[in-house]
Amino acid sequence: MSSNDPRESDISIKCIWTCGLCSAVCRDMAISYRPDSVEVDKSVCSGCLVCVKVCPAGMLGEETFA
Amino acid sequence: MRDFDVVVVGGGCSGLWAARAAAMAGANTLLVEKATRIGERIVCAEGVGADGMAELVDLKPEWVATTIDRVNLFAPGEKTVEFTEQGCGYVLNKGIFLLGLSRMAAEAGVEMWPGTRATAVKALDSGGVRIDVEAPGRNRTITAGAVVAADGVEASIARQVGIHDGLRAEDVFSCAQYTVAPIDADPHTVEFHFGTEISPGGYAWVFPKGDSVANVGVGVIPGVSADRKPAEYLETFKRRRCPESKILAYVVGGVPTVKDPSRASKSGVFLAGDAAGITDPVSGAGIVPGMESGAVAGEHAVRYAATGSDGRAVEKEFAASLKSLLKDRRIRYAVRKVLSNMDDKELARMIEATGEYVAGGKTIRGDPFRLVKFMVKVMPNTFGIIKHIVRV
Numbered sequence: 001m002s003s004n005d006p007r008e009s010d011i012s013i014k015c016i017w018t019c020g021l022c023s024a025v026c027r028d029m030a031i032s033y034r035p036d037s038v039e040v041d042k043s044v045c046s047g048c049l050v051c052v053k054v055c056p057a058g059m060l061g062e063e064t065f066a
Numbered sequence: 067m068r069d070f071d072v073v074v075v076g077g078g079c080s081g082l083w084a085a086r087a088a089a090m091a092g093a094n095t096l097l098v099e100k101a102t103r104i105g106e107r108i109v110c111a112e113g114v115g116a117d118g119m120a121e122l123v124d125l126k127p128e129w130v131a132t133t134i135d136r137v138n139l140f141a142p143g144e145k146t147v148e149f150t151e152q153g154c155g156y157v158l159n160k161g162i163f164l165l166g167l168s169r170m171a172a173e174a175g176v177e178m179w180p181g182t183r184a185t186a187v188k189a190l191d192s193g194g195v196r197i198d199v200e201a202p203g204r205n206r207t208i209t210a211g212a213v214v215a216a217d218g219v220e221a222s223i224a225r226q227v228g229i230h231d232g233l234r235a236e237d238v239f240s241c242a243q244y245t246v247a248p249i250d251a252d253p254h255t256v257e258f259h260f261g262t263e264i265s266p267g268g269y270a271w272v273f274p275k276g277d278s279v280a281n282v283g284v285g286v287i288p289g290v291s292a293d294r295k296p297a298e299y300l301e302t303f304k305r306r307r308c309p310e311s312k313i314l315a316y317v318v319g320g321v322p323t324v325k326d327p328s329r330a331s332k333s334g335v336f337l338a339g340d341a342a343g344i345t346d347p348v349s350g351a352g353i354v355p356g357m358e359s360g361a362v363a364g365e366h367a368v369r370y371a372a373t374g375s376d377g378r379a380v381e382k383e384f385a386a387s388l389k390s391l392l393k394d395r396r397i398r399y400a401v402r403k404v405l406s407n408m409d410d411k412e413l414a415r416m417i418e419a420t421g422e423y424v425a426g427g428k429t430i431r432g433d434p435f436r437l438v439k440f441m442v443k444v445m446p447n448t449f450g451i452i453k454h455i456v457r458v
Contacts, residue, residue, distance in 0.1 A: 019109060020319075021240065024221060024238070026232060053288045053289060054288045056241055056242045056318035056319065057295065
């Protein structure tokens with residue numbers, strides 16, 4: 001499955017940019033996105049928070065993964 | 067029987083140039099772009115160097131927003147170094163530029179499907195590649211002899227086929243940019259602002275577009291930048307540099323700068339541009355490296371498609387071609403690492419020394435060894451720099 005494929009996810013974050021950077025650094029391939037949201041599949045997310053670290057707009061926050 | 071010899075995924079400058087190169091080499095070529103029109107989504111500061119661009123394409127006047135004749139470097143503490151290099155670069159009208167490249171690709175014979183997303187790419191045991199594409203009313207599977215993945219920083223295809231498993235955070239400039247107007251800025255001068263308060267690990271920029279419009283942005287290295295986001299640094303920078311300007315556009319994105327992007331193909335999939343992490347490691351500039359790597363990827367994809375399933379020799383030659391194209395990369399990557407970790411005092415010293423250096427009529431453009439010699443000369447911790455360059 002593509003990391004770009006919309007799928008059922010545990011976390012959905014509203015994001016109008018979907019620049020792809022969070023997905024690009026995710027070693028777990030847990031992140032996909034729709035045109036206006038970032039989707040995180042918690043079943044494969046290791047909680048490393050690299051996506052939070054690189055997000056330019058601050059759409060992803062540590063609290064999202066708590 | 068395959069549908070196309072080469073399928074290119076991504077309609078940015080890397081993908082368009084790859085598709086054109088493939089079609090010019092005689093391949094039946096398709097380009098798919100997820101945006102509904104090519105040039106619709108611009109996440110870019112739009113600056114290019116004149117030397118690199120001159121080797122690729124003759125710029126049409128309508129592609130160019132302004133010509134750059136001067137560079138201003140702002141050190142922490144507002145000390146400024148200005149140097150003049152007549153016609154050293156351009157700020158493009160990137161949307162119009164991409165439209166121009168797409169016209170050139172079309173003239174070369176490339177078929178283009180805008181509004182079409184590649185959702186899955188898989189190498190076939192029998193040779194060739196299968197691509198699932200999704201478009202309103204037109205979901206289908208197509209086959210090709212080879213694929214050029216120019217799908218941007220996310221590099222979804224590279225990860226699907228196992229070329230790499232994602233970027234490291236320290237190999238990314240995380241960026242935010244406004245397009246603003248009106249702005250009090252010289253229309254032929256680009257500005258670079260340095261300092262840990264302004265843009266830790268990276269720099270802030272003002273790229274004029276003429277008519278009192280400019281791209282004003284910030285790029286930081288994640289991890290160097292405490293807890294603040296580029297969007298916050300951008301807002302602070304705008305307040306300092308052009309508080310009265312209105313925001314016409316706001317974009318965010320990432321610029322990948324990997325150490326060795328030469329392993330950029332597998333099983334008939336060839337990477338180009340941001341998808342391969344091919345940008346200038348020092349400046350983050352991506353248009354010229356993207357087009358150069360696109361052309362190389364397009365040409366090798368055609369050759370791979372012609373060989374069937376036994377294309378490993380072509381992939382080795384592709385890696386060698388990229389290494390040749392990126393011959394000074396190791397050095398530039400090391401320089402960027404050093405720059406990213408400088409404190410404000412070191413940055414100020416370096417910028418001051420740059421002023422002294424260029425005032426003597428010398429240039430730091432071109433030869434990468436000149437850049438290293440320059441860095442070693444101006445930096446207080448010479449041994450640390452050499453050690454760092456050797457290590458990377």
